[in-house]
Amino acid sequence: MANYTKRDEVAVIELNNPPVNALSFEVRSGLQNALKSAIDDQDVKCIVIHGKGKNFSAGADIKEFGAGTKQQKPWITDACRLADESSKPVVAAIAGTALGGGLEVALFCHYRIGTPSCRVGFPEVQIGILPGAGGTQRLPRLIGVNSSIDMITSGRHVMAEEAMKLGILDKIVTEDIIEEGVKFAKSVVGLDLAHRILKNRKIEAVSPKVFDDEISRVKKKYKGYIAPLFCLKAIQASVQLPYDASMEQELQLFQHLVGSNQAKAQQYAFFAERTSARWQLPTGANSQNASPLPVKTAGVIGAGTMGAGIALCLITSGIPTVLVEQDQKFLEKGIKTMEGDLRGSVALKKMTAEQAKKAMLILKPSVNFEDLHDVDLVIEAVYENLALKKEIFAKLDKICQPQTILCTNTSSLDIDMIAEATKRMDKVVGTHFFAPAYIMKLQENVYGKNTSAETVATVMALGRRIRKVPVLVGTCESFAANRMLHPYVTEALYLVEEGASPYEVDQVLEDFGMPMGMFRVSDLSGLDIGYKVRREAAKRQGIDLTLGTRFVNGERVCLLADVLVEKGRLGIKSGKGWYNYGSPGKKEAIPDPEVLDIIEEHCRKFGIKKQKISSQEILERMQLALINEGFRILEEGIVSKPEDIDVIWIYGFGWPKYMGGPMFYANEMKLKNVYRKICDFHQKYPFSIHWTPSKLLARLSETDLPISNWTSLINSNSKL
C-alpha cells in the first residue's frame, strides 16, 4: 500500500511494502489514490514520494509476472500519469534503491533527489523483461540515448554520484531523506514545471547506424539473451515515434517478453538465488535461527592462483587480510597476480584506481603463520593434499584464537578428516571457490558432521559480503558442483569415442548457451590435472590405470584425455590439447586434425565402431547425465533443495540464466520425459553407472508436480 500524510502544505506519500517496496497491486492502487488526494487537496502545494524503510522501491512485484497471471490495473503508468499531469511539483526522495518500476515512478516525478548511497537502475534485462512503464521512453529524454542504452541493456545499478552526473538526480542530500524531500519540494513551488515533464522533452536525433552497431554489440555481449535486444527496439522507438505511439510499442515489446520462456527462467533464477541463501542443516538449524560471527579480519593461506584470488575478494570488500605463503618468491608472485587483476578491474571501470590502491593497503603479505594469530577467519587454499591440509589445520588450531573459524578451499577432500586435525571441529568448514576466484560468483560452502550452525552462518554471510553467491552443501566425494561435472565430462568423452568430434560436442554446448564447450574448458584447466587425479584415485583403490584400461570395477572408462597428456598435449599451457593454440598461453582454440587422428587410432585400438551422432543426442546425453546426478545429490540430502543445484550451475559453470539451471530445465522437459530418456540410456549403456536412474527422480516423475513443489514433497515424504 501507500501511506498518505501531510506536513504543512506538503503531501508525503510513502510506498509501503517491506522489505523492498515492490510495486504490488496494493502499492500501485495506494499510490494512485494518494496522488489523487494530494492533487485534489487545495491546501497541498507540492508532493513528495519516498519509500518506507531502507529502499525507495525495487520495482514491479516480480511474483506478479508469474505464468498465467495478468497484472491487475492500475499499472504503474496509470498510477503515475497523475504526476505528469499535476500542476503541483512532485519530488521523488530516493534512499536505498530505485530500480525498475521504482525508477520509472521517479521518472514520472518532476524532480529526483537522493542520498549519497542510493542506487538507481533498470535491472529488468536480468529477469528477462524490459522497463515497461515508460523507462525506455523517459530515460533517453533525460540522459540521452547512448547512456540509456548502456543502463538499460546492462541492467547495472548506478550510484548516486554517477546518477547526479548523468542528470537522473537533481540533488544529493545528506540529512534525513523525508525532511530533505519536504524542504526541496517547498523550494520548487511556483517554478515552471513544463520542462520538468519528461514526456514533453525533445529527444535527440540518432542515426539508425547507432542502433545497428548496438544490436551487434549486444548480440555478442549477451549471447543468447533476447531481452537486451528488445530493450534496444524500445529505445529506438523512442527516437522514431511520438511519445504515445512509442509507449504503446514499449508495452507490446514488454508483453511479448513477459510471456517468454527466457523471462520465466530468469525470474526463476532470481528467486532461486534468494531461496538458496535460506540454508538448513540436518539438525534443523537454519538461516533464520543461527547468527554469524563478526569477521573483521581474515587470513588466506597459499598465494597461488586460488589463494591470491580469494584474498582479492576479501580486500576489495574491505576486509583486512593476512596472506601467508611459506616462500617469499611465491608470495611476491601472488601479489603481482593480485595487482594485475586489480589493474584489469580499473581498466574495465569496475573500480577506481583509488579503490584498488585502498584495497592493497589492507593486505598484509607474510611468510609467517604466526601473523594469523588474531584474525577472525582463515581460508586455506593450498594444493589438494590431505596430509598437507591436516598439517596446516593442526598448526592453525594452535596459533589462532579459539573462536577463529577455519575454512578450507578443498574441492574434493573430506572436510571431517581435515577437521579431525583440530580441537575445534565445529569451527571447520569448506569454502570452495571456483577459478578464477576473483571473478566466479559461486562459493560452495561445505559443512562437515561437526560444523556448527554459527560457523555455517558466518561463511554464508561472508559469501554475500564478498559479492559471491554462497550455496550450502553437505560432504560427499567432490561435493555437489564437481560431482555433477563428472558424468557430464564422462559422457562427452564417450560421445567422442562413439563418433562425435570434440568440436561438434563443444559447438552443441555453446549453441545451448554454455560459455565454453567441455573440451575448451578442459584445455583451459589443464588436462594433466585430471590425469593426476585419476591416477591417484585409482591407486587408492589398488588399481593400476594404463592407457589400455577399458573398465574399472565393471564401469566403462575412456582415457582419451590421458592419451593426449602422454603426447604432451596438456591444454592451453602447452599450446596444444583438444585444440591447437599455436603457442603456449594463447587463447584462440583451433580444431586440430591431429587430435582427430589420435581419436581414430584410439577407436581402432579398442575396436570401437564410429557412427554419426546428432546434435540433439549430444545435448541430451550430456545434460541428462548431469541432471540424473543432480537428483541423486538431492536424494542423498547433499543439497536441501533443487534451487541450490541450479544456482551452482549458473554461478559455477555458466549455465545460461535464460535456461534457468539443470533442475529447472528438467522441470521444463517434464520429469516423466526426463526419467524415460534416462531409463533408455541406462538400458543402452549398462556399463555407465551414471545412467542408473535416480530413485528420487523416479518417484517425482510420477507426481508431475512443478519444481516449486519438489522441496516440500521431499521433506514431507508423504507422496513419495
Ligand SMILES: CCCCCCCC/C=C\C=C\CC(=O)SCCNC(=O)CCNC(=O)[C@H](O)C(C)(C)COP(=O)(O)OP(=O)(O)OC[C@H]1O[C@@H](n2cnc3c(N)ncnc32)[C@H](O)[C@@H]1OP(=O)(O)O
Ligand atoms: C502482463 C500484462 C502486461 C502488464 C503491463 C505491466 C506494465 C509493467 C510496468 C512496469 C514493469 C516494470 C518492471 C520491473 O520493475 S521488474 C523489477 C525490476 N527490479 C528488480 O529486478 C530488482 C530486484 N531486486 C533486487 O535486485 C534486490 O532485491 C535489491 C532491491 C537490490 C535488494 O537486495 P537485498 O537487500 O540483497 O535483498 P534481497 O534481494 O534478498 O530481497 C529481499 C526480498 O525482497 C524480494 N524482492 C526483491 N525485489 C523484488 C521485486 N521486485 N519483486 C518481488 N520481490 C522482490 C526478494 O525476493 C527477497 O525476498 P525473500 O526474502 O522472500 O527471499
